[in-house]
Amino acid sequence: MAGQSIAVPGVAPAAEVRQRSQWRMAFERFRAHRPAVAGVVVLGTIALLSIAAGVVSPYDPEKTALLLRYEPPSLEHPFGTDGLGRDLATRILYGGRVSLAVGLLAVTVAISVGTLVGTIAGFYGRWIDGILMRFVDMMFSFPRLFLLILFGVFFKGMTLPVIVTVLGLLSWMTTARLVRASFLSLKEREFVTAARSVGARDGRIILRHILPNSIAPIIVAATLGVAGAIIAESTLSFLGLGIQPPTPSWGNMLRDAPNEMEKGPWLAIFPGLFIFLAVVSINFIGDGLRDALDPRQVISGGRARK
Amino acid sequence: MGRYVARRLIQAVPLLLAISAVSFAILKVTPGGPLAAYEGNPDFTDDDRKRLEAAFGIDQPIPLQYVAWLQRFLTGDWGTSFASHLPVLDLILERLPNTVYLMATVFVVVLLLSIPIGVLAALKQYSWFDHVITGATFAFLSTPTFWLGLLLIVVFGLQLRLFPLGGMQTLGSEFDPVDRMRHLVLPVATLALVQIGSNVRYLRASMLETIGHDFMRTARAKGLAERVVVLRHAFKNAAIPLVTVVALDLPELFVGALVTEQIFGWPGMGRLFLDAAFRFDYPVLMGILTVSSALIVLSNLFADVLYGYLDPRIRYS
Numbered sequence: 001m002a003g004q005s006i007a008v009p010g011v012a013p014a015a016e017v018r019q020r021s022q023w024r025m026a027f028e029r030f031r032a033h034r035p036a037v038a039g040v041v042v043l044g045t046i047a048l049l050s051i052a053a054g055v056v057s058p059y060d061p062e063k064t065a066l067l068l069r070y071e072p073p074s075l076e077h078p079f080g081t082d083g084l085g086r087d088l089a090t091r092i093l094y095g096g097r098v099s100l101a102v103g104l105l106a107v108t109v110a111i112s113v114g115t116l117v118g119t120i121a122g123f124y125g126r127w128i129d130g131i132l133m134r135f136v137d138m139m140f141s142f143p144r145l146f147l148l149i150l151f152g153v154f155f156k157g158m159t160l161p162v163i164v165t166v167l168g169l170l171s172w173m174t175t176a177r178l179v180r181a182s183f184l185s186l187k188e189r190e191f192v193t194a195a196r197s198v199g200a201r202d203g204r205i206i207l208r209h210i211l212p213n214s215i216a217p218i219i220v221a222a223t224l225g226v227a228g229a230i231i232a233e234s235t236l237s238f239l240g241l242g243i244q245p246p247t248p249s250w251g252n253m254l255r256d257a258p259n260e261m262e263k264g265p266w267l268a269i270f271p272g273l274f275i276f277l278a279v280v281s282i283n284f285i286g287d288g289l290r291d292a293l294d295p296r297q298v299i300s301g302g303r304a305r306k
Numbered sequence: 307m308g309r310y311v312a313r314r315l316i317q318a319v320p321l322l323l324a325i326s327a328v329s330f331a332i333l334k335v336t337p338g339g340p341l342a343a344y345e346g347n348p349d350f351t352d353d354d355r356k357r358l359e360a361a362f363g364i365d366q367p368i369p370l371q372y373v374a375w376l377q378r379f380l381t382g383d384w385g386t387s388f389a390s391h392l393p394v395l396d397l398i399l400e401r402l403p404n405t406v407y408l409m410a411t412v413f414v415v416v417l418l419l420s421i422p423i424g425v426l427a428a429l430k431q432y433s434w435f436d437h438v439i440t441g442a443t444f445a446f447l448s449t450p451t452f453w454l455g456l457l458l459i460v461v462f463g464l465q466l467r468l469f470p471l472g473g474m475q476t477l478g479s480e481f482d483p484v485d486r487m488r489h490l491v492l493p494v495a496t497l498a499l500v501q502i503g504s505n506v507r508y509l510r511a512s513m514l515e516t517i518g519h520d521f522m523r524t525a526r527a528k529g530l531a532e533r534v535v536v537l538r539h540a541f542k543n544a545a546i547p548l549v550t551v552v553a554l555d556l557p558e559l560f561v562g563a564l565v566t567e568q569i570f571g572w573p574g575m576g577r578l579f580l581d582a583a584f585r586f587d588y589p590v591l592m593g594i595l596t597v598s599s600a601l602i603v604l605s606n607l608f609a610d611v612l613y614g615y616l617d618p619r620i621r622y623s
Binding site (some may be wrong): 029134142145146147149152155227238240254262269 | 332567
């Protein structure tokens with residue numbers, strides 16, 4: 001480490017060089033993690049095709065064509081058509097927009113709330129910490145899927161903003177615990193004392209000194225959280241309580257699959273295959289990020305799930 | 307130890323009270339309720355509404371309603387289902403055994419398979435067996451439970467016609483162990499495969515860490531048989547974190563059973579909850595929410611206590 005900052009003396013402030021080289025080293029470790037790179041490629045392809053769905057596919061995702069019901073996979077319809085004659089591949093791409101957006105946005109909500117709660121609890125400690133952590137305990141003790149179902153029934157199915165909010169507000173607790181733990185250990189370190197001794201205020205210490213040093217576990221938790229959110233959304237939409245048809249999502253496309261399995265088994269296979277591909281890619285990326293950002297950590301057993 | 311358990315149990319009481327109070331409040335602000343059936347009925351006057359609200363006790367402020375519910379709950383009166391007019395406790399007790407039956411089978415299958423697989427994968431690290439197992443566990447961990455269930459139905463139920471598509475037994479037939487087994491295979495596989503994936507990953511990582519310790523070399527140097535070294539020295543230590551993981555996963559299995567029960571038409575608690583949710587049947591929802599939250603809290607407590615018991619290095623104060 002010391003050698004690297006000596007390698008470019010006088011070119012830039014030492015702190016900046018070290019910071020850049022740490023991210024660079026992390027990037028190189030990530031690139032060496034082959035499953036993670038494969039995950040980036042697969043997920044990137046699915047995301048790009050979904051964004052470009054209108055250009056890639058000649059079909060309308062919602063217009064029905066009753067003469068083309070239950071067409072098996074063919075050249076015109078690579079994944080076949082559904083019970084209303086709509087091209088399944090097209091619906092999967094449009095559904096990908098919804099499912100991936102829910103995953104990303106729900107995690108954004110969860111990470112924001114979790115970081116805020118974790119920061120306040122870890123930095124200010126004492127009774128605030130006690131109250132907030134009991135609250136986290138309570139939130140953890142709710143069966144998440146049961147509450148999601150209740151809200152789904154309450155809202156008579158969910159629109160994208162609702163599902164993002166509800167999922168986010170039920171999934172921030174892991175991040176809060178991680179951030180709190182990180183703050184508890186970092187706030188006693190010398191560089192924080194040093195910053196305080198030169199007169200830095202709480203806000204500056206939190207934002208400039210402690211948070212940047214706790215970013216690694218947050219990134220990993222966020223990545224795995226996206227996978228968990230995608231599974232949760234698809235489960236909910238599968239039960240008919242998430243995104244409502246005719247808007248396709250990977251979960252609600254499987255809603256009728258149990259009744260259509262004799263007529264079109266492909267309808268039960270392909271939408272789920274895309275959930276699986278997206279989630280597997282994200283989990284691989286999460287694994288790669290964990291190795292890249294925190295090379296000391298060896299055990300990687302757990303994983304975000306609904 | 308005894309004092310620690312007692313203190314944790316006492317701490318669990320306010321936690322469970324808070325959870326049930328929040329659940330109660332959530333259910334109260336959602337629409338529906340016992341009078342929903344009369345909405346829009348021209349013969350339903352305001353007087354009727356007031357009379358019925360008083361009869362159901364829902365004209366009181368919500369905190370008072372909660373206290374009244376709690377008092378009845380603690381004396382075993384969990385209310386009456388709006389939909390079936392049966393006592394909630396009876397409904398739950400009727401369904402709970404089916405869910406426990408499914409979970410217990412899954413639990414046994416998971417332990418019987420994940421322990422040898424996890425140990426072998428660690429002992430033969432980087433062999434083809436290890437690679438196949440690592441890949442497979444990762445795949446199952448990334449599969450949504452409901453889709454795995456659908457796939458198993460398509461392949462083994464519809465195409466190969468090996469197993470029935472759902473239910474607990476063939477309709478109209480008497481109980482028959484073979485018939486029951488055939489009905490269990492697919493739902494159990496659905497729940498078990500995901501769980502095995504997570505346990506094997508944990509056990510493998512934990513075994514690999516244990517194998518690196520000095521006491522392993524000492525055990526071998528003493529001339530102990532390899533079998534003894536692996537089972538007595540490595541596995542015993544490596545299994546400690548697994549016990550915690552298994553205990554912590556219990557509630558997840560319970561909640562995950564909801565989706566599986568729905569797909570396979572298994573008449574358990576999960577389906578009871580889903581049916582009740584669609585009918586806004588609050589008393590049933592409240593009962594199930596309370597039971598499952600209690601299960602989560604108790605599993606966490608159980609995991610902590612068990613961990614301390616198995617690993618004497620951990621001391622609780």
